[in-house]
Amino acid sequence: MNNFLDFFHFMDKKGKTFRPKKRFTHGTIRYSLHKQAQASLQSGINLRDVVKLPSGEHMNDWLAVHVVDFFNRINLIYGTVSEYCTEMTCPKMSGGSRYEYFWADGDKFKKPTALPAPRYIENLMDWVEGQINNEDIFPITTDIPFPRSFQSLSKKILTRLFRVFVHVYIHHFDRIVAIGAEPHVNTCFKHFYYFVMEFSLIASKEMEPLAELIKQICKEYSPTEK
Ligand SMILES: [Zn+2]
DSSP states (O other), rough: OHHHHHHHHHHHTTOOOOOOOOOTTTSHHHHHHHHHHHHHHTTTTOHHHTTTTTTTEEEEHHHHHHHHHHHHHHHHHHHHHHGOOOOTTTTBBSSSSBBBEEEEOSSSSOEEEOOHHHHHHHHHHHHHHHHOOOOOTSSTTTTOOTTTTHHHHHHHHHHHHHHHHHHHHHHHHHHHHTTOOOHHHHHHHHHHHHHHHHOOOOOOGGGGGHHHHHHHHOSSSOOOGG
């Protein structure tokens, strides 16, 4: 399994995921964009080129496809470490000793609240899943327009998903290495990073916890470049 998409298909089949995968509806533009994006990844095209908006396509469709794909993959990645991420091992949602995240969703948690990492990530993934499954926000056919807030909401989703990478990389990387998933997780992270950099979707201060990793594995694209 030297291709990282094969790895994700494999993990998906093994049922390691802790929530069902979100799929695109066959025959829609977003389904074909998703397939096109996957084919580009399979063919080994440079990841910096893979993330660029194909000519003639709409930014919101491109964004929607990537938000859903990244959600699915990050869900699988967290699924591989989730049994090692407990309230005992991770009483805080941290990324090393310098960063701690507090959960607020304006609904169940009105004020930013300290939670153990598995509870934080559970709330985060539930929240993202709720946004993605909301057809007013992620319309399933192209005759229904995206809401005006779509891009700002997508930024928020990606910013929150990034925190799962932070926690997994800093606290559970040994597990990723133990199952041989390191190159796949790194490729997924690079793809995610290049995508958010291409369209300036995540504030650079949010990326500080993984600055070292970014320096090491995303050499083609230093954060100061843009
Ligand atoms: Zn953990």
